[in-house]
Amino acid sequence: MPIKRDGEFVTFGQHIQQQQQNFPQAKGQFSWLMSGITLATKMIAAYVRRAGLIDVWGDEGSVNVQGEAVKKLDIIANDALKRTLGYRGNVGIIASEEDNEPRVLQDVDSDDSYIVMFDPLDGSSNIDVNVSVGTIFTIFRNPPEIEGAEKSVLQPGINQVAAGYVLYGSSTVLVYTCGNGVHQFTLDPQFGAYLLTREDMKMPEHAGVYSVNEAYLHRFPPSYQRYLEWSKDPEGGGFSSRYVGSLVADFHRILVKGGIFLYPPTAAHSGGKLRLMYECNPLAFVAEQAGGVALGAGGKRVMELEPQGIHDRTPLVIGSRKNVDEAMRFLG
Ligand code: P6P
Numbered sequence: 001m002p003i004k005r006d007g008e009f010v011t012f013g014q015h016i017q018q019q020q021q022n023f024p025q026a027k028g029q030f031s032w033l034m035s036g037i038t039l040a041t042k043m044i045a046a047y048v049r050r051a052g053l054i055d056v057w058g059d060e061g062s063v064n065v066q067g068e069a070v071k072k073l074d075i076i077a078n079d080a081l082k083r084t085l086g087y088r089g090n091v092g093i094i095a096s097e098e099d100n101e102p103r104v105l106q107d108v109d110s111d112d113s114y115i116v117m118f119d120p121l122d123g124s125s126n127i128d129v130n131v132s133v134g135t136i137f138t139i140f141r142n143p144p145e146i147e148g149a150e151k152s153v154l155q156p157g158i159n160q161v162a163a164g165y166v167l168y169g170s171s172t173v174l175v176y177t178c179g180n181g182v183h184q185f186t187l188d189p190q191f192g193a194y195l196l197t198r199e200d201m202k203m204p205e206h207a208g209v210y211s212v213n214e215a216y217l218h219r220f221p222p223s224y225q226r227y228l229e230w231s232k233d234p235e236g237g238g239f240s241s242r243y244v245g246s247l248v249a250d251f252h253r254i255l256v257k258g259g260i261f262l263y264p265p266t267a268a269h270s271g272g273k274l275r276l277m278y279e280c281n282p283l284a285f286v287a288e289q290a291g292g293v294a295l296g297a298g299g300k301r302v303m304e305l306e307p308q309g310i311h312d313r314t315p316l317v318i319g320s321r322k323n324v325d326e327a328m329r330f331l332g
Pocket residue numbers: 122123124125213245246247248250273
């Protein structure tokens with residue numbers, strides 16, 4: 001049930017205002033920016049929920065910078081975010097999984113300018129088969145002292161001001177952190193508002209569930225194969241397995257119930273498949289704020305990886321602290 005204070009539901013906007021009080025230097029610009037993201041995700045949810053009734057299944061016909069076939073809903077989601085963020089007036093630069101280069105929306109003229117990066121519709125190939133998909137976003141300050149969009153966006157994840165995702169699942173939930181805990185909101189389709197449903201979420205310290213694409217097992221490095229064999233062994237971890245194939249859905253289950261998600265290096269993706277800037281960094285920020293762990297290339301903390309390019313990829317091991325510690329006994 002939504003969390004009520006004084007008999008009133010707590011909306012996302014109210015919650016952000018309360019959070020702002022922890023940042024005296026903020027001038028309400030941040031909450032105005034966040035309202036652009038929530039507005040876009042409400043638009044995306046409206047399309048996702050009517051897929052099949054309106055023509056949004058299938059490919060749009062082009063191939064994106066990732067070399068992936070662009071889905072019709074990818075375009076809709078990307079355009080919605082660019083449009084709503086473009087009107088905010090305090091977003092200096094945006095970068096999207098769907099676009100080759102970051103886009104400068106306006107010149108930086110104040111210290112209240114932000115960079116927003118996003119994967120507009122992660123897992124969009126699942127739309128046609130009605131499996132959950134998600135929007136992932138991350139927010140950095142836009143440093144006026146750095147010239148050029150390319151350099152401004154290449155910041156390590158520890159610089160994130162806020163991050164989160166919207167999961168278009170059995171319900172539409174928004175999960176975010178701005179460094180002061182992790183909070184979940186559920187979109188009430190009647191109100192058209194995100195209402196607080198979980199506050200200060202903590203990831204369980206351990207769960208007997210691993211999440212990985214087993215089809216690639218023999219293409220993983222031997223250390224990952226040994227860990228996964230141990231996980232399955234009744235004398236070892238004795239784990240169960242859950243894998244949706246949609247990162248936000250797999251991560252959200254681990255945030256709520258615990259466990260571990262792995263996307264190791266493979267022959268096809270020796271540097272990992274998942275993108276550092278707008279998939280792994282935001283989920284790592286949420287995971288750490290909820291007491292979890294997120295490790296990337298070389299077993300390093302994801303949020304300390306220094307990006308070389310906006311579309312960098314990294315292997316990912318993310319989840320409950322004790323689960324990751326167990327795994328690193330094999331992988332470290
Ligand atoms: P695979 C979706 O395409 C995605 O980027 C993530 O949402 C998901 O975790 C991953 O790819 C699934 O990859 O190789 O298991 O199909």
